[in-house]
Amino acid sequence: QVQLVESGGGLVQAGGSLRLSCAMSGRTFSTYAMAWFRRAPGKPREFVVAISETGDRTYYASSMKGRFTISRDNAKNTVYLQMNSLKPDDTADYYCAASHRYYSGTWSTAEYWGQGTQVTVSS
Numbered sequence: 487q488v489q490l491v492e493s494g495g496g497l498v499q500a501g502g503s504l505r506l507s508c509a510m511s512g513r514t515f516s517t518y519a520m521a522w523f524r525r526a527p528g529k530p531r532e533f534v535v536a537i538s539e540t541g542d543r544t545y546y547a548s549s550m551k552g553r554f555t556i557s558r559d560n561a562k563n564t565v566y567l568q569m570n571s572l573k574p575d576d577t578a579d580y581y582c583a584a585s586h587r588y589y590s591g592t593w594s595t596a597e598y599w600g601q602g603t604q605v606t607v608s609s
Contacts, residue, residue: 487512488510488511488512488513488518488584488597488598489510489511489512490508490509490510490582490583490584490598490599490600490601491508491509491511491600491601492506492507492508492580492581492582492600492601492602492603493506493507493508493509493603494506494507494603495580495603495604495605496604496605496606497606497607497608498572498605498606498607498608499607499608500572500573500574500607500608500609501571501572502572502607503568503569503570503571503572504569504572504605505566505567505568505569506522506566506567506569506580506582506603506605507564507565507566508520508522508564508565508566508567508582508600509562509563509564510563510564510565510584511563513584515560515563515564516539516540516560517539517586518539518584518585518586518598519536519537519538519539519584519585519586519587519588519589520536520537520556520558520565520582520583520584520585521533521534521535521536521537521582521583521584521585521593521596522534522535522536522554522556522565522567522580522581522582522583523580523581523582523583523593523596524576524578524579524580524581524605525578525579525581525602526575526577526578527577527578529578531581532547532578533547533592533593533594534546534547534550534554534567534580535547535550535554535556535567536556536588536589536590536593537556537557537558537565537588538588539588540560541557541558541560543588543590544556545589545590545591545592547592553569553570553571553572554567554568554569554570555567555568555570556568565582567580567582569605572605572607573607574607574608574609575607576605576607577605577606577607578604578605579602579603579604579605580602580603580604580605581599581600581601581602581603582599582600583596583597583598583599583600584596584597584598584599585597585598
């Protein structure tokens, strides 16, 4: 059973930074492509970024490029999302997700999901 646990969310002022983490247990992390999604209040879930199993390929939603950076540490079974220059519009629940197959495009879904971590950006 795959378990994904996010952490690192919180309240930050506009212009600030946060780093989200997502730890996997129950499976071999290095065999999964990983992604981050988010869901803002009253809006549908939105793809943020994905990273391949080895970390050599990434795909960002166009609106996230330049401010968000995904990375992974396969030795720690963890994927990260570094978020800089945060804006109030970035306020959302952020979810990590795992899939056996990396897709270089906007992910519409994934095989496994974390429970989410809340990010609130104040103006």
